[in-house]
Amino acid sequence: MMDSNYYMVDIEEYPTTGWGKFKRACRRAIKGELFVGLWVVLREMIRFDIHTISYPAEKMPIGPRYRAVHEMKRLWESDTERCIGCGLCEKICISNCIRIDTRVDEESRKEVSEYSINLGRCIFCGYCAEVCPELAITHGGEYENASDQREHFLIFNDMLTPLDTMKAKAQREFEGFGAITPNEDSRVKKTPLAY
Amino acid sequence: MDMAFIVESLVKITVIMLVFSALAGFGTYFERKVLAFMQRRLGPMYVGPYGLLQIAADGIKLFTKEDIIPSGVVGRIFKIAPVITAATAFMAAAAIPFWPSFSVFGHEVHPIVADINIGLLYILGVMGVGLYGPLLGGMASANKYSLISAARGAAIFISYEVITGLSILAPIMLVGSLSLIDFNNYQADGISSWLVWKQPLAFILFWIAAFAETGRTPFHLVANDHEIIDGFGTEYSGMRWGLFFIGEYANMFFISFVMALVFLGGYGDGSILGALGLLLKVAFFFFFFLWTRAAWPDVRPDQLMWLCWKVLMPLAVINILLTAIVMM
Numbered sequence: 153m154m155d156s157n158y159y160m161v162d163i164e165e166y167p168t169t170g171w172g173k174f175k176r177a178c179r180r181a182i183k184g185e186l187f188v189g190l191w192v193v194l195r196e197m198i199r200f201d202i203h204t205i206s207y208p209a210e211k212m213p214i215g216p217r218y219r220a221v222h223e224m225k226r227l228w229e230s231d232t233e234r235c236i237g238c239g240l241c242e243k244i245c246i247s248n249c250i251r252i253d254t255r256v257d258e259e260s261r262k263e264v265s266e267y268s269i270n271l272g273r274c275i276f277c278g279y280c281a282e283v284c285p286e287l288a289i290t291h292g293g294e295y296e297n298a299s300d301q302r303e304h305f306l307i308f309n310d311m312l313t314p315l316d317t318m319k320a321k322a323q324r325e326f327e328g329f330g331a332i333t334p335n336e337d338s339r340v341k342k343t344p345l346a347y
Numbered sequence: 348m349d350m351a352f353i354v355e356s357l358v359k360i361t362v363i364m365l366v367f368s369a370l371a372g373f374g375t376y377f378e379r380k381v382l383a384f385m386q387r388r389l390g391p392m393y394v395g396p397y398g399l400l401q402i403a404a405d406g407i408k409l410f411t412k413e414d415i416i417p418s419g420v421v422g423r424i425f426k427i428a429p430v431i432t433a434a435t436a437f438m439a440a441a442a443i444p445f446w447p448s449f450s451v452f453g454h455e456v457h458p459i460v461a462d463i464n465i466g467l468l469y470i471l472g473v474m475g476v477g478l479y480g481p482l483l484g485g486m487a488s489a490n491k492y493s494l495i496s497a498a499r500g501a502a503i504f505i506s507y508e509v510i511t512g513l514s515i516l517a518p519i520m521l522v523g524s525l526s527l528i529d530f531n532n533y534q535a536d537g538i539s540s541w542l543v544w545k546q547p548l549a550f551i552l553f554w555i556a557a558f559a560e561t562g563r564t565p566f567h568l569v570a571n572d573h574e575i576i577d578g579f580g581t582e583y584s585g586m587r588w589g590l591f592f593i594g595e596y597a598n599m600f601f602i603s604f605v606m607a608l609v610f611l612g613g614y615g616d617g618s619i620l621g622a623l624g625l626l627l628k629v630a631f632f633f634f635f636f637l638w639t640r641a642a643w644p645d646v647r648p649d650q651l652m653w654l655c656w657k658v659l660m661p662l663a664v665i666n667i668l669l670t671a672i673v674m675m
Binding site: 177181186189190192193194196197200201202203204206 | 638
């Protein structure tokens with residue numbers, strides 16, 4: 153048996169005779185629907201519950217996962233950059249907008265010498281943040297990025313957290329693509345060292 | 348016809364034109380603000396305090412915009428059509444008394460440019476001639492949408508003009524004169540002598556016809572933005588379009604004056620209280636024009652014609668018959 157949630161809508165028959173149409177016109181003339189509309193609109197004007205946000209004086213808060221202009225994070229323990237120069241973000245970028253150049257420095261460690269993102273090509277998809285193994289490249293909340301040219305390049309130091317922000321312990325972690333989940337400590341499976 | 352009369356008339360004409368052009372500007376500001384508050388938003392806020400200088404900004408823009416005459420239009424008619432709209436709107440104000448007569452330095456001043464004895468007929472006739480502005484402008488433009496809008500204007504014009512004439516006939520029968528000052532004096536004995544109590548049906552019918560005449564929602568079909576862009580005004584820019592615009596808003600104000608004078612008692616006994624009362628009544632009618640624009644949807648042209656010919660015209664004729672029977 154088909155238990156349908158459909159029911160016949162209560163529409164009366166359309167009148168076919170002239171007398172029926174006349175009766176319908178009279179009934180519609182006496183209904184005060186128009187005045188209900190007037191009252192609704194006047195009530196809104198009296199209540200004055202304005203929903204306009206006077207941008208740019210007032211701005212709506214942006215969510216923590218919003219994918220706007222990129223930010224490079226530092227490590228909390230040592231204040232050094234998290235980026236290890238692996239090049240995964242450049243490889244996975246869909247629009248080929250990241251260019252990275254690395255070299256091996258005096259202590260045989262890999263160092264990023266050039267890093268640039270072309271914001272004109274970037275589609276802000278979040279793949280670079282998701283693939284980064286160190287949570288170095290993330291997205292920030294800077295959505296007002298109008299520029300005077302299509303190819304607006306950002307270099308590494310533009311996006312890196314400033315040192316005084318780090319000293320003030322004020323670096324905001326990105327909670328979107330690539331971030332660890334809030335209860336990761338209890339979720340992660342411990343290594344069976346007892347084997 | 349002495350010099351003093353000519354000079355006085357010229358002064359009155361200048362005052363009326365300046366005041367009502369300014370009021371048309373303020374009318375646009377009030378329309379935007381009132382519509383915004385009714386729609387839970389703010390309207391103009393940035394230009395000047397609370398957006399008041401928006402009027403000046405719009406005026407400067409209209410004056411300084413380039414006057415484009417497209418190449419396919421019929422030149423002279425295209426140029427003269429907006430002038431017809433604005434001119435007839437202000438010409439209709441010649442027979443409207445805006446203030447009770449007062450005396451200054453012993454000289455009696457009647458704030459009406461021409462107290463002719465066919466006042467109401469003149470006003471309605473001139474407002475009817477105002478149809479030619481959109482009609483000629485729409486036909487002279489080399490644009491399909493303007494042509495459609497001009498055709499719509501001509502089609503509904505007959506309908507609402509019939510209602511305007513028939514509905515106002517019953518109050519004219521009661522008052523016995525066409526002059527608006529006589530209408531006012533007939534209702535000078537306080538609120539109970541207003542014509543709206545004796546002719547409520549005529550009031551409603553004339554009010555509906557006023558909505559159709561000024562082209563306000565729910566009868567905003569001649570220049571309906573969603574269907575025919577700006578209708579007859581599509582090809583116009585700068586001050587020519589400004590003239591159409593001023594004509595439309597001045598028409599709204601003048602017909603509010605006519606309704607207040609004919610049905611709601613005008614300025615009554617001529618005191619300052621009565622004059623302020625007249626301004627309040629006109630303000631109420633203007634606010635009602637804006638109020639319905641926020642609240643009601645538009646009707647189709649054929650629905651408007653159905654309404655006028657099949658509903659309002661029989662009612663108007665019945666009203667005239669009843670008035671005649673009661674008067675006998």
